[in-house]
Amino acid sequence: MTKRLxxxxxxKSSWDNALLDDFARALNGRGRTSAKALGDWIRQKSYLPDQVLCSSAARTRETFAGLKVMADTAFVDTLYHASADQMMRTLQRATGSAVLMIGHNPGISWFAAQLVLTPPSHTRFSDYPTGAATVIDFDIAEWAELRPATGQVVDFVIPRELTG
Known part of the structure; x- marks a missing residue:
């Protein structure tokens, strides 16, 4: 059995309002365009999730909304600036077959690096820029069985490759 992440x-979020709390920052114009392009990419590649685990911060919620994908969705407070270990614990409680997890750096880049057996050759994988997405398959029956360095990278993309 296979699980997909x-x-x-x-x-990309906005820094226009210096008085706004980090948690409340929304996307800027480029970020909204990128979210739409990422949603189109997910649909075109048939990477549709059946469960979404999304940080509850404004910019992750807005990214998810821009994707326009339908799935069982949870906005998870502990994913806001989560460590790789926290992301692992959250994912190990997932119930979907294909899970979309939306989070923040630096934790998300560390988590991606920990999960995969062999990283993609893409030059941006290690710094995981805004909007970066990796599709990873795991040969497990339940997410609780998830272990580091067991994922096979199916795809990796950054928004700039989708929006030109």
């Missing part, structure tokens, strides 16, 4: 960093 689509691990995505939120799209």
């Amino acid at each position: 689509i691990l995505m960093r939120h799209a």
Whole structure:
């Protein structure tokens, strides 16, 4: 049996309002365009999730909304600036066959690196820029069986490759 993870960093956020709390920052125009392009990519590649685990921060919620994918969705407070270990614990409680997890750096780049057996050759995988997404398959029956360095990378993309 196979489980699939689509691990995505939120799209580009706005820094226009210096008084706004980090948790409340929304996407900027480029971020909204990127979220739409990422949603189109997910549909075109048939990477549709059946469960979404999304940080409850404004920019991750807005990224998810821009994707326009339908799935059982949970906005998870502990994914806001989560460590790789926290992301692992959250994912190990997932119930879907194909899970989309949307979070923040630096934790998400560390988590991606920990999960895969062999990283993709893409030059941006290690820094995981805004909107980066990795599709990873695991040969497990339940997410509780998830262990580091067991994932096979199916795909990796950054928004700039989708929007030109």
